[in-house]
Amino acid sequence: MANVVVVGSQWGDEGKGKIVDWLSERADVVVRYQGGHNAGHTLVIDGVSYKLSLLPSGLVRGKFSVIGNGVVVDPHHFVSEVEKIAGQGISVTPEVLRIAENAPLILSLHRELDALREDSNSGLKIGTTRRGIGPAYEDKVGRRAIRVCDLGEPETLRDKIERLLTHHNALRRGMGAVEISAEAIHSELMAVADKILPFMDRVWDLLDERRKRGERILFEGAQGALLDNDHGTYPFVTSSNTVAGQAAPGSGLGPAAIDYVLGITKAYTTRVGEGPFPSEQDNEIGQFLGEKGHEFGVVTGRKRRCGWFDAVIVRQTVRTSGIHGIALTKLDVLDGMDEIQVCVGYELDGQRIDYLPASMGAQSRVKPIYETLDGWKETTAGARSWAELPAQAIKYVRRIEELIGASVAMLSTSPEREDTILVQDPFQD
CATH class of the missing domain: 1.10.300.10 (Adenylosuccinate Synthetase, subunit A, domain 2)
Structure with missing residues (x-):
């Protein structure tokens, strides 16, 4: 059995909460390894929404959970979030949650x-x-x-x-x-x-022991890889490393503990806050995606910027995070569109490039190069098998796989946990 890292392959808000919740049934331990309470995860279980920003998503399923040393912990927010989900019937005690003794505090x-x-x-x-x-x-x-x-x-x-x-x-x-x-x-x-203090523990030791016992560990990332302090759209990034490799130092386990990296990938692109966004649609298309996709930040409530799927940035993230397969989310938001565009490259100062440059100036000058695909009128919402998907939707998914250099391991067709098509179980090494 494998240990799995879940990482966002775009600028965050890709739907990690649902996927982590779905995978947590197969895991024994769920670990948060970076970030703080600045990244919101929404889980919908039996029609009830749970909004978490610091606590690992596995807690909602009663899984043993860990906040690693790579996380910055606001102690007052921790207490309030524990009390909030306790009001929804989820008990958080040291029997199900531990916090790394060497995690820094937010004051x-x-x-x-x-x-x-x-x-x-x-x-x-x-x-x-x-x-x-x-x-x-x-x-x-x-x-x-x-x-x-x-x-x-x-x-x-x-x-x-x-x-x-x-x-x-x-x-x-x-x-x-x-x-x-x-x-x-x-x-x-x-x-x-x-x-x-009752939750404090030597997390590196605890996780090593659990791994040696053969328990399956799910590493839960926050934000997205394009907000990585090294590999993201610097300086419009977060202050931690968000790529999959951070799961090792952020938890105290060595890199050999990581067997599979699952990149959560939205079927279009969104971003919150400032910074470059080559495929952004500041028009009726962006408005359509935002309204249909309910694109508002879980933590801040800010309206998300929306645009077409950008294969360039996801292809780059596949490489910087070592992604084995992706979980494609929110495909149903594209239902009903006559045509769909995909960014397949950039033009920079008259030259075609196939990567996002590192400098802020160059990032602001890149222009997207689009490929147009036919849309579909049928619905994909709630589909649980490939046979239930429209033919053109399948073509769209296959084209994304070709462009990013990674296969779809999971396909999410609604916020509900069960509306998921499994192609490859990440826990089966």
């Missing part, structure tokens, strides 16, 4: 700094969720982060807070913001310490 000062930067009249607007994710990762890399394990050592916590504030108060003075006292941060942390 109120991180959220405030995030907002101060976004609201600044100078600099570049990234379009963050203002939840403090980026500043928290900065402190991790700067070796001044407060981590989960620090909550259990109150005798040294104050010194660590003072060191953190030496950096942050200097920033706040420079931005005209009021300085923060160490006592305020200490009180903020102590208010939730007793609710976090």
Whole structure:
């Protein structure tokens, strides 16, 4: 049996929540390995919607779940999200969830700094969720982060807070913001310490033991690979590595633990926030896709930008994440269209290219090259076998496979878990 990494192959919002939920039935352990509570996952189970942004999706199915060291954890949001799904009948206890002892914490000062930067009249607007994710990762890399394990050592916590504030108060003075006292941060942390510490564990050790016992591990990514800090549309990216390879360092397991990478891929393209989007349709087509696909951010409620499927960026992600197969989602949103376009290449300064360039300037200048395919009038919604799909819809799927260099392992035809066509079980190595 294989261990599987689920990664978004576009800019996020590809439908990872449903696919992780579908796969979790076959898994023994579900692990979040990067990001924070800035990525929303929606699961629809028996008509009930569960909206998660920090907790692993496997919890809704009662699967043993882990928040890895690669995640930045807002302790107050953690408590509120646990309480929220408890109100929906999902109990979250240390028996079913563990948090890595070395996971960095997001504090109120991180959220405030995030907002101060976004609201600044100078600099570049990234379009963050203002939840403090980026500043928290900065402190991790700067070796001044407060981590989960620090909550259990109150005798040294104050010194660590003072060191953190030496950096942050200097920033706040420079931005005209009021300085923060160490006592305020200490009180903020102590208010939730007793609710976090029972979940703390040596996650790297726990996962290694479970793997040795032959348990199947599902690694759940957040955001999408095109928001990767190295391989995405920099600087309009998130502050962590979102490609599949991050599953190893973000959980404490070595790369040999990864057997299969499943790329979640929307049948068209969406993006939230700022940054390049070559196939964007800022017109009636984009409006149609947005309305029919209910394209609003789970976390922020922001309207998503919509456009045609971009085979160039997905083909690139297949390579940077080592994707073995894709789960194609939201095919039903394209039902009823007379024709469908697919971006098959770019033109940059008069030359045709087959990749997304790294520089911001070049990314802003690329022009999409489209191939036009016939649409279909029949519905694909709710289909559970290839025989139920219109012939032209199958041709569309096959053309996508050819263009991106990866096969469709799963096909999702509605938000409902059961409306899924399985071609290849990722857990069968």
